Amino acid sequence: MRVLIIGANGQVARHTISKLTEAGHTTVAMIRDPKKADELKALGAQEVVVADLEGDFEYAYHGVEAVIFAAGSGGHTGADKTILIDLWGAMKAIDTAERLGVKRFVMLSSMGTVDPDKSDRIRHYLVAKKLADDHLKRSSLTYTIVRPGSLTNESAKQLLKLESEIQVRDNTITREDVATVLAKVVDRENMYGKTFEILNGNVQMEQALDIF
Ligand code: NAP
Secondary structure, eight states: OEEEEETTTSHHHHHHHHHHHHTTOEEEEEESOGGGHHHHHHHTOSEEEEOOTTSOOGGGGTTOSEEEEOOOOOTTSOHHHIIIIIIIIHHHHHHHHHHHTOOEEEEEOOTTOSOGGGOSTTHHHHHHHHHHHHHHHHSSSEEEEEEEOEEEOSOOOOEEEEESSOOOOSOEEEHHHHHHHHHHHTTOGGGTTEEEEEEEOSEEHHHHHHHO
């Protein structure tokens, strides 16, 4: 598949480019800073498109069959960027896919979005992610919504806990494992129309994805 990764210079997205390339997909990396293009090509991106979710980015969708939304404003910016990127940027990315007939959409969301009121510290972020997820669910797109716990940079464990809603809180998953899940679900039909949370656990990744 020809897969557009939005937020391609991000830490999860960079792993995702490598995983998609290993799986034989063609990746189009959407980034803001053109100086990063060579690094992303070295990871396997076939094409790099410079575009910003706060501006026009429709041209990044040319010939695309699936979108992975892995962008985020990050904890270093204010609540204004949470609205503009994590909520509004995601909604525009979904609407653009619908308008251009790109049917497949994978959203990198977050654990805790089921009920943002349970969180004090990042409630506004979880509300933004929940509203974006709800917008995707209401769209005509074939979606998968992946909601990881706290991300770490440890090496991949290939072992998951994967459920609709995991009751454990304050738990972690490696960015590389999240990336592997994103790359695997993109063309995995049993994951179409599904929303799930993931942490590192004790089930082999393939099995966890098969049985859900
Ligand atoms: P990251 O390294 O901060 O990557 C986010 C990417 O989004 C960056 O490359 C950034 O581009 C891009 N971006 C920001 N604003 C943009 C805009 N206006 N237009 C286009 N791209 C834009 O984050 P990560 O560690 O890979 O995590 C990815 C996402 O996972 C987070 O954003 C968050 O929503 C979700 N998540 C995080 C956690 C956690 O524990 N951190 C837990 C659950 C879910 P630049 O490189 O140009 O800055």
